[in-house]
């Protein structure tokens with residue numbers, strides 16, 4: 001499936017009132033690619049992901065997802081092919097729904113074993129009989145990712161999957177995500193995050209938004225650099241890469257800090 005276009009945005013923009021809050025954007029991804037979208041607060045990340053999730057229509061331009069053009073197809077059918085994890089779907093899951101319950105009732109044994117395998121991959125197999133509303137933030141995130149994958153989507157959208165997790169929870173999730181992403185059959189994905197430390201290993205491409213525009217995009221090692229991050233966040237930054245993950249810190253000030261009497 002590699003090489004096939006999974007989504008394409010042409011001259012896409014979103015206007016709210018007198019202001020263009022996103023775009024115009026031109027952007028495409030192909031099967032097998034795993035993208036991360038970064039950018040300062042207010043850059044347009046949520047607006048972009050809402051369009052990709054077919055929850056928001058752009059003011060101008062064309063959005064094609066999985067060979068279907070928004071505005072010309074039945075969105076309900078298209079949505080079944082897109083897995084979504086994050087704030088966009090958090091409120092769609094009823095408080096009292098069992099983590100595995102809906103799948104037990106409506107699907108056959110093969111579906112159920114797939115669901116159990118996914119809950120196992122993301123470390124929440126033991127929660128299968130719990131009510132969703134009783135789960136912790138970290139447990140909910142893992143259940144959301146498992147559920148997003150249960151319908152075998154062709155495109156996976158992850159909206160800040162590690163937000164709200166403690167350090168152990170974040171690292172565990174990233175490790176599990178790597179196991180999933182190493183599967184050649186895993187769908188193309190787009191992950192939105194505020195922090196480069198939350199970019200999972202195996203991410204192939206990055207797009208940085210600034211003030212609604214693409215500041216830089218392309219292969220991840222070319223995009224996530226000290227130069228680009230410093231320019232976009234308007235703060236001198238040192239970005240390092242340890243072979244699989246990225247880390248960022250502000251550069252030391254020129255004048256060293258002195259303690260009194262030293």
Ligand SMILES: Nc1ncnc2c1ncn2[C@@H]1O[C@H](COP(=O)(O)OP(=O)(O)OP(=O)(O)O)[C@@H](O)[C@H]1O
Pocket residue numbers: 016017021039040041042043044045046047048
């Ligand atoms: N309905 C709206 N009316 C007016 N402005 C809006 C509307 N929705 C979003 N905006 C503005 O559009 C810009 C982009 O918002 P968006 O939420 O997409 O940014 P973001 O990158 O997700 O930000 P954050 O990192 O803070 O979550 C912001 O300046 C926001 O205030």
